Amino acid sequence: MRLALFGSALRVAIGTAVATAAARPLFASGAPRTAAESGAGGRVTMRVDRTWRDADGPAVLIELTPQPGWHLSWSNPGEVGQPPRVQLTLPPTWKQGATRFGTPKVIREGAATAFGFDGTCSLLVSVEPAVTGIESPPTLPPLVTVDASWLVCQEKCERGSALEIKAMDVGKAQPMDAAVEARFPAPMPSGSTLRLMGSDGTGGPFEGVMEFTVPGVDAQGLLLLDLPSAVAPSSTGPFGATTSDGGASFKVSATIRPADIEIDAGQRPDPAASGLRIHGVVLRAGNRALAVDFNVPMSALRTNPSIGVPVTPSRPVDLAAPPQEPTP
Amino acid sequence: MKPSSLILPVATAVFAAVLSFSVLPVPAAAQSQQGGPTRSSGAKVGETAPAFTLKDASGKEHSLADYKGKIVVLEWMNEGCPVCRGVMEDGLVAKMVADSKKVDADVVFLFINSTAKDADRPEKSAKYLEKHKINGTALIDGEGTAGHLFGAKTTPHCFVIDAKGTLAYAGAFDNEKEGDANVNYVVSAVTAIKAGKTPSPAKTQSYGCGIKYKK
Known part of the structure; x- marks a missing residue:
């Protein structure tokens, strides 16, 4: 560093x-x-x-x-x-x-x-x-x-x-x-999900879409991501939202290389980061921003039929967020 | 915590958020993402690298096509950028060149300066490379033509092109973002290409000062 x-x-x-x-x-x-x-x-x-x-x-x-x-x-x-x-x-x-x-x-x-x-x-x-x-x-x-x-x-x-x-x-x-806390994004609301949808070549990298769904966000929401080097998004962002009854959905096309995830995990001393850490923030006009934080376990990536196996179209994988209190 | 104690901080946060959104329009990048993903501009990894011709300090023209059959490394530079100076003056770029040439002695290093204000001072970058014992050719891109073709955003920003002319790596100089600047992505890419493999990672996010293109 x-x-x-x-x-x-x-x-x-x-x-x-x-x-x-x-x-x-x-x-x-x-x-x-x-x-x-x-x-x-x-x-x-x-x-x-x-x-x-x-x-x-x-x-x-x-x-x-x-x-x-x-x-x-x-x-x-x-x-x-x-x-x-x-x-x-x-x-x-x-x-x-x-x-x-x-x-x-x-x-x-x-x-x-x-x-x-x-x-x-x-x-x-x-x-x-x-x-x-x-x-x-x-x-x-x-x-x-x-x-x-x-x-x-x-x-x-x-x-x-x-x-x-x-x-x-x-x-x-x-x-x-509370005044200090307000400077930081609120915890990710319960019900937030991350789905990986895509397919790959045999043994090759995952090529597909990461779809984030976050309750309590409207169409003006913007997603900013901070990703490990194993994940290469198609653009830096920010990523705009499409809304539905479940909240806002953000679709980010990306390439994920499992081999690089292993490298990332090995370099991070935090045991909680032993998988793929997907971190970000959703900016909301007029409201406190929301954190986005997923830790996709390595085991899920290894067994995910959409990674490492040429399945088209692949079965979406629901990777539920850790339980958090909804934003007030 | 009493509800009343939340009023001021919440109101402050709301005001700050509203102010933030009012002074900062949603950028085009975000608009383009509405409803689904799009691809970023600039050269694409896995595709043929864009052709360009630029002059060095002596006025000699260098075209990418001149180096077909060789691995070519492009690094955007600006000696006015502290991040660029950091890697160059600490010997990290010279080491990158030396380590790459241990893998393949024919690797070509082109250091491109797209900073608009340096367009009329082509000798400046060449002297800078020489001063810091960096074995490569400085090219001036005052119009920003090559920079925009490749989508170069920062100094440094690195691109590795294989012997067939395909862009094989685009992104950061090293893994500094991951917490330790102990992996030079250019050397990794050159090593992979020489071994007949696809660089991994093939695309990373560069970091550094924004390139000050001609407006």
């Missing part, structure tokens, strides 16, 4: 210090920073808020706010851009988990379509108990180092970074405030 490597050496050096730093002079390798990585820190202001507890446990809220006219990227930047990276250095009993992005916008950048934030980009970085057998010395304050780097764009792009150390007892996080 090139963007996140900038400050590793410095993080180690200041791991026990109580200070706040605004810039890092070294790469992980100790080599001087090149022109490609210097400067631009002033385009974006970083604010480390506090730890909040959501359904998945404690998470550190970080806000990145670009100057007016500039924008940051979502986890899937769209046709152009690059998402910000955050690396936490935590007390030894904790480890960094997944990053949850705030609700993005569709931003036009020249002729390209970008997904991102022209206002504050809120990031919730989850923290999880680490089985280390090492307890934090009780005499030291529980310090968290937040090391963020980003690409910020308007007519041109600039790279920036920031480092902040803050005393935070991550284990004593408060329940998430």
Whole structure:
């Protein structure tokens, strides 16, 4: 992760210090920073808020706010851009988990379509108990180092970074405030489904359509996806909706290569991501956005008659979403 | 939580959402997706790569057809883009070229600059490649002709064309999006083509700065 490597050496050096730093002079390798990585820190202001507890446990809220006219990227930047990276250095009993992005916008950048934030980009970085057998010395304050780097764009792009150390007892996080929660997509409503429909050549990749159905969405809904490299959609999106009694339907034609899914799964430390992680957000005019999150197990892909076997037309496979409370 | 405590945040979220939609019209890409999938513009993996002719810094013309029989790698570049500079100045592009040439010594690397403001400075890109010991030819595409033909969106954005002239890979420089920039997709594609296989992945989403085409 090139963007996140900038400050590793410095993080180690200041791991026990109580200070706040605004810039890092070294790469992980100790080599001087090149022109490609210097400067631009002033385009974006970083604010480390506090730890909040959501359904998945404690998470550190970080806000990145670009100057007016500039924008940051979502986890899937769209046709152009690059998402910000955050690396936490935590007390030894904790480890960094997944990053949850705030609700993005569709931003036009020249002729390209970008997904991102022209206002504050809120990031919730989850923290999880680490089985280390090492307890934090009780005499030291529980310090968290937040090391963020980003690409910020308007007519041109600039790279920036920031480092902040803050005393935070991550284990004593408060329940998430409603105003904070509202910056993020609401949980995927129950009844949401993903169907894979298509056929393939013998032993070849899946070629077909991923059909998402999400209740509570009208014809103005837009689906933005953040897909693993094993899934190649026919376009970056956003994908428009067709509506029916069951809600909005989004059809995304894509190629899925099972061999690449194995690679993806092997690179991800999260056991829950051992299958094909389909993640996205549905933007709704006048309403809070909805998360779209499916984890298609590897076993389902292996046994799916529409993958790996030349069946035309194939039987749709219902891959129900994990149970979630409907959006209020 | 009391219902009254939800009013302000919900109202704020609703206002923000309405504002977001009011200032950002639904892009054409979304409109084209209404009712079903469509294909993206630009060159298609598995199809014959579009023909083009561009000049290098010395004014010599280079056509894709000149390299038939060889694997050709196109990488869109812009030394004004920090992402492009990152991979070039950190030696990753030079390594990509070297690793590819270990697989096939005849692989051709063409670095295309479609940035409109660089159209009258063709020597700039060539000197940049030379400075960073990148073994390839810099081509100027100030009109954006080749860039639009291939659907190049970012710098870097890579395309690998096999010896028969078929586009075999299109997308990102590496798997940085997956969390670790430890797989160079161009080298993977060249290796697969040389082995008579289809690159996997054959198509990924590129990342980087948007190309500033001539308006």
